[in-house]
Each structure stands twice: as structure tokens, then as C-alpha cells.
Amino acid sequence: MTGTQVGQVSADLPRSRQVSENQCHMCMPIGAVAVFKGIENAMVLVHGSQGCSTYMRLANVEHYNEPVDIASSSLNEKQAIYGGEANLRKAMDNVIRVYQPVVLGILTTCLSETMGEDLERIVSSYVQENGITHISIIPINTPSYSGSQSEGFWAATRGVIAYCARPTLPHQRINVIVPHISPADIREIKRILDYAGLSYTLIPDYSMTLDRPYEGRYLKIAPGGTSVNEIAEMPGSPVTIQFGSTCPNSLSPGLFLKEKFGVPLINLPLPIGLKNTDLFVEAITKISGQPVPDALTLERGWLLDGMADSHKFNAEGRPVIYGEPELVYAFATLCAENGAAPVVIASGTTNSLIATCLAPLIETADEPPVILEGADIAAIEEAALKTGSNIAIGHSGGKSLTERHDIPLVRIGFPIHDRTGGQRILSAGYRGTLAFLDRFTNTLLETKYATYRQKIKEEYCNTEGI
Numbered sequence: 001m002t003g004t005q006v007g008q009v010s011a012d013l014p015r016s017r018q019v020s021e022n023q024c025h026m027c028m029p030i031g032a033v034a035v036f037k038g039i040e041n042a043m044v045l046v047h048g049s050q051g052c053s054t055y056m057r058l059a060n061v062e063h064y065n066e067p068v069d070i071a072s073s074s075l076n077e078k079q080a081i082y083g084g085e086a087n088l089r090k091a092m093d094n095v096i097r098v099y100q101p102v103v104l105g106i107l108t109t110c111l112s113e114t115m116g117e118d119l120e121r122i123v124s125s126y127v128q129e130n131g132i133t134h135i136s137i138i139p140i141n142t143p144s145y146s147g148s149q150s151e152g153f154w155a156a157t158r159g160v161i162a163y164c165a166r167p168t169l170p171h172q173r174i175n176v177i178v179p180h181i182s183p184a185d186i187r188e189i190k191r192i193l194d195y196a197g198l199s200y201t202l203i204p205d206y207s208m209t210l211d212r213p214y215e216g217r218y219l220k221i222a223p224g225g226t227s228v229n230e231i232a233e234m235p236g237s238p239v240t241i242q243f244g245s246t247c248p249n250s251l252s253p254g255l256f257l258k259e260k261f262g263v264p265l266i267n268l269p270l271p272i273g274l275k276n277t278d279l280f281v282e283a284i285t286k287i288s289g290q291p292v293p294d295a296l297t298l299e300r301g302w303l304l305d306g307m308a309d310s311h312k313f314n315a316e317g318r319p320v321i322y323g324e325p326e327l328v329y330a331f332a333t334l335c336a337e338n339g340a341a342p343v344v345i346a347s348g349t350t351n352s353l354i355a356t357c358l359a360p361l362i363e364t365a366d367e368p369p370v371i372l373e374g375a376d377i378a379a380i381e382e383a384a385l386k387t388g389s390n391i392a393i394g395h396s397g398g399k400s401l402t403e404r405h406d407i408p409l410v411r412i413g414f415p416i417h418d419r420t421g422g423q424r425i426l427s428a429g430y431r432g433t434l435a436f437l438d439r440f441t442n443t444l445l446e447t448k449y450a451t452y453r454q455k456i457k458e459e460y461c462n463t464e465g466i
Helices: 028-037 050-064 075-080 085-099 108-113 119-128 148-165 183-195 230-234 255-262 276-290 294-314 327-338 357-366 377-387 400-405 429-464
Strands: 042-047 103-108 134-140 174-175 200-203 239-243 265-268 318-325 344-347 370-372 393-396 409-411
Touching: 028 042, 028 050, 028 103, 028 148, 042 050, 042 085, 075 108, 085 103, 085 119, 085 174, 103 119, 119 134, 119 318, 134 148, 134 393, 148 230, 148 255, 174 255, 183 200, 183 276, 183 294, 183 429, 200 429, 239 255, 239 276, 255 265, 265 276, 265 327, 276 294, 276 327, 276 429, 294 429, 318 327, 327 344, 327 429, 344 377, 357 429, 377 400, 393 429, 409 429
Parallel strands: 042 103, 103 134, 174 200, 174 239, 239 265, 318 344, 318 393, 344 370, 393 409
Antiparallel strands: none
């Protein structure tokens, strides 16, 4: 497994192992859940078995360390044969009665999709028969077997905008669409926008709903999120900034607004790394017509200073980077510009566009990285060992790289279930990039100083023939 390889993971597996082993991605509805948690007064209902919603609740609670309510239509063997419409209707009745949401997202699963449930027809007839006018019930098709949580996230974001957006008078609020990132990163992007003096509608905004201050009591629906009224007025915006370089056109919310309502689209990589953050700051200063705020100039200077401090150590790094495509692309460019050339770049998402986005990096690399799409952790481990990787960047699914092969892991992305504070990991902007750079460099140094005596001993023994 050498050179640049792109394709289904099965094409890269040994013939004796044509199965997925320890997946690198999670299912589509998990990504969609995060979107609805970023909508004000929203609740989400999963049309599937009880186990599906339990699994999604657990994954989100372990990562965000917050209560995450996800309702279920609780399908079983009987509904699998006769249909699950009655269960879904009863579930909607219960959720509306108990939670009283303004928005109710309905997500499909493997089971309901395989059964062939017509979600739009069921929801439409339910709304008409019950005379519902005060609740937006938004059906989103998220078959788990056809995509990753990243694709589910984009599909839900586009679906919410398509449902809510209406022709409206022009206004000055810009649209900002973010991918599946941490609440801390969302807050940092909002802070930079505030520095630029811009008014904006950011979607989805779960920066408070999935990382909220201690309040001492349980709330059925946490305050925060993007309001339906703001989403409805997105077509009147002067421009959309979407952090979606790897987002397929078919799932792109920003492209939907451009094609249907004529809103100009600026599609950027995540503002992680010097170059990527510069692109974001240049875009917002051009939109605002104002110079770069002094605070951001200082933060950029501190990042440059940190890069100068750490580059001599980063040159020893051979990172394997894996996870959701947008994060992988951003961290691959960040590592490259800091002297730690990635040797393996991987995602569990098939057709992730990572190779296309990284083409300039790949073409100029002294050692072209291995690029894997639709990969599982076993394939990533194999590639990491063959390329001599000595550090990993990604979510907790790759902890086996440390446990089995002593390759230290710098945790980013979703899910992080074996450490606390996944929701507070900051990587965006100049500040976040510097924070990550320190974590990355110190991980390299910690490993170096913990093992150098043993390496000297081994080299001495080999030289002396002992």
C-alpha cells in the first residue's frame, strides 16, 4: 500500500479480509441529529428500532457530555412486516405533547428505508389530518447504509434550509454554513464574525445546545440554536459562506441557496491552519469593507510565532489523519504547512473529494501520501505501519493505533468517547490552530522523550552485536 491510493476500502484490503473492521465513520442519522440540535426549539425523532435511537443518544452523550434526547418510533418485527406508519404517528403525537417543539425532525434508518416507508407522505398526511400549523415537521431521508455521519449532516442541513427558506426582501445578514465541528469551533467562528462587525445567520448552531453552562436542572429542549425565522430569510442574504470544500454538490446547502434563490456562494475550507484561516478572514473583510481587526492581526502573529517555535519538532512528525472529510482536509493542510507532511490521509466516507482538494499538496510532496476513502480503522492501521507513521490525528475510533502499535493519537472530531471535553476541543481560527499545534507538537515531544533511551539502547546493541 504505497503511493497515492483512492478507492473503496475493499480494494485495499488483503484478500483474506474483505469485511469492514472497526469502522472509521458513523451512520447518516447521527450526523443529522447534530443538525437538529442546532435549530432553536427543535426535537428529533428517529423512525426505526429503539436500539437505533439508544445508540445515537449514547454516542452523542459520551462525546458532548450533555443530555441528548432522541425520540424513536420503536419499530419491531411486526412493523417490519406490516409497516411502521402507525408507530410513527403515535411517536409524533407523544413528542409534540411532551416536548412541544417548534421544529420536529424525522430521520429514517436502515430498517425504515429497507421497508420502503414513504416518509414525506406519512408526515404530510399527519400534518393535514391534525391541522398542524405551529410546528415545522421536517422529514429527512438518512439511510445508514448509504453514507456516513458527514453526509447525514449535510443532507439534514440542506433539508432544513430547503423546507424553511422562502423568497424574502434583501437584508444585510450573511449566511454561514458550518460542517460537523465542535461547539467550541462554532463559537470561535462566531467570534471572528463578530470582530468583523458582520450580522449573520449561522446554521446549524449547537454551540450552546450541546455545550451549555451548568444550570442545575434538566431541560427537555435546551435554549439556543438557529431560529426558523432566520432560516426562512436566508434567501435574502447578500452572500453565503459555506465551509464545505469536500461537500458533494448534491448535498450542498449553499449551492441550493445559489441555484434556487440566486444567493452568491463562497465555498471555503474550514478555517483551521494559517492559510485556511487567512481565506476566511479575507472573505469577511471583503464583505464588510473593513480592515482586518487588530485582535485578529495579533492572533495571527501569535500563530506565526508558534509555528516558528515548533517547526523543528514537527519535521519529525509522520502523521496519519483520518475522520470526516472536511476536518481531514483542514488538518492535512495544517500539518503540511507546519512541516509535518502527512503520510496517510483517510476517511470513512466514500467519494469524499479529499484527493481532489489535496491535489496541490500531493503533487508537490516529496513523499505522496496514501489516500484512503471508505476506509475502516484496520486499513488505516495497515497503511500507517507501512508508511512508518509516528503520530495520528482523529477521533477515538483510532485509539487502537496507540494500544496496538504505540502510535500516539491527538484526538479531534466525532466521536471522542474515551476522553472528556470533546465538545470543548478548539481547532478553528488562529487561536484554535495554535492550540492544536501545541497539542500536536507536545505529543511528538512526549513520545520522543519517553522512548529515546530505549531507542539508544537498541541502536547500541545492534551496533555492538549484543
